[in-house]
Amino acid sequence: AQSVTQLGSHVSVSEGALVLLRCNYSSSVPPYLFWYVQYPNQGLQLLLKYTSAATLVKGINDFEAEFKKSETSFHLTKPSAHMSDAAEYFCAVSDTKDGNNRLAFGKGNQVVVIP
């Protein structure tokens, strides 16, 4: 089964500083990878996705992620953090079980932006 690992449940970043959230995947097939953001008491919103096209993927709100096969990584970055970026971020990989295609989520990173 495919899986993703996100280390460090809480990430603190100063306003204006680089945001870096790490995600490593495990997959026996070429993966489809996703980053989602969740604001309090809301569902998940897609930030960006990798579907075997360009390895550098640009998403909404100036987020981007780079797929590195050699490192089995799909780290999320944003050059300059805003207060509005405070949220929970989940990395996910497509997985198939019992013939059903689904997403396997990481444990998430709670991002705190310090003024």
Place this chain on the structure above:
Amino acid sequence: GAVVSQHPSWVICKSGTSVKIECRSLDFQATTMFWYRQFPKQSLMLMATSNEGSKATYEQGVEKDKFLINHASLTLSTLTVTSAHPEDSSFYICSARLAGGWDTGELFFGEGSRLTVL
């Protein structure tokens, strides 16, 4: 496009009662919907996969008689928490996948439903 709506957003009920949560795909057809449960400050736990017109597939450890899932149409899936108890209090999130086309596995999520059982 690809909007998923859940209702209700918040629900408070007494212990022993049943609660129904609806998940609708507003502008697309979804042959498959997924129901997740999320505890505070934790990741999403997949409860079941719901395929239109067939029985839901439950994950290990999820009681199918307690969490009834119905997916009667291509735009609607419902989760009914039967005989709810305080330990069922949680944030329930549904998601849907576009029917047909190239399936990358991308899911579209509802806003979530906060259930509190007194």
